[in-house]
Amino acid sequence: MELLGSAGSPYVRRIRLLLGERDYRFTEMNIYKQDRDKLKAHNPVLKIPTLLDDGHTLFESRVIYRYLADKYDLKPLLWHDENAISVIDGANDAVVVLRLSQVSGLETDNSETMYFRLQHERIAECLDWLDTEAATGLFDEWHFPAMCLVSLVEWVDARGLVDVSGYTKLAEVCARHADQPMVRQTDPHDTTPPPM
Numbered sequence: 662m663e664l665l666g667s668a669g670s671p672y673v674r675r676i677r678l679l680l681g682e683r684d685y686r687f688t689e690m691n692i693y694k695q696d697r698d699k700l701k702a703h704n705p706v707l708k709i710p711t712l713l714d715d716g717h718t719l720f721e722s723r724v725i726y727r728y729l730a731d732k733y734d735l736k737p738l739l740w741h742d743e744n745a746i747s748v749i750d751g752a753n754d755a756v757v758v759l760r761l762s763q764v765s766g767l768e769t770d771n772s773e774t775m776y777f778r779l780q781h782e783r784i785a786e787c788l789d790w791l792d793t794e795a796a797t798g799l800f801d802e803w804h805f806p807a808m809c810l811v812s813l814v815e816w817v818d819a820r821g822l823v824d825v826s827g828y829t830k831l832a833e834v835c836a837r838h839a840d841q842p843m844v845r846q847t848d849p850h851d852t853t854p855p856p857m
Contacts, residue, residue, distance in 0.1 A: 752787035
């Protein structure tokens with residue numbers, strides 16, 4: 662089994678956390694430079710992660726999660742878990758849009774640009790909702806939604822993309838799971854963002 666991706670990606674990290682200490686090979690890629698052609702050869706969506714296993718090629722973290730959940734007979738997610746992952750992905754996608762726009766030289770803090778204003782609004786709404794749900798215990802268990810949340814919160818914090826200091830319940834979730842397998846080894850505070 663081989664996982665293709667970037668060590669800094671929150672979408673890749675969630676799968677690395679899910680795999681934990683299982684036997685697989687992680688192939689680090691710079692998808693914006695020298696490894697673009699390799700990514701194209703495996704994934705027409707041109708996104709990471711990509712999982713190669715037993716003749717299967719799987720695109721995107723949610724599809725990979727479903728495949729691994731079947732393969733390893735993981736506890737099924739509840740609908741509320743699925744909704745939580747959708748909210749996490751909404752925030753994650755919006756932050757990625759802002760990050761790629763900034764790297765491209767665009768001014769993303771301009772509240773008059775509707776596209777960027779909507780991304781900032783989405784991020785705030787998602788983080789507020791996630792913080793409220795964290796207070797109910799939704800992320801107390803070390804399961805895929807918690808892995809996704811830890812990956813998001815630590816990534817935006819490490820890259821300085823969003824001020825998460827006011828989200829105390831999200832910080833508590835990250836602290837609660839800090840000793841889970843692969844959490845420290847994949848900490849985005851310890852990785853350099855890929856050059857774009």
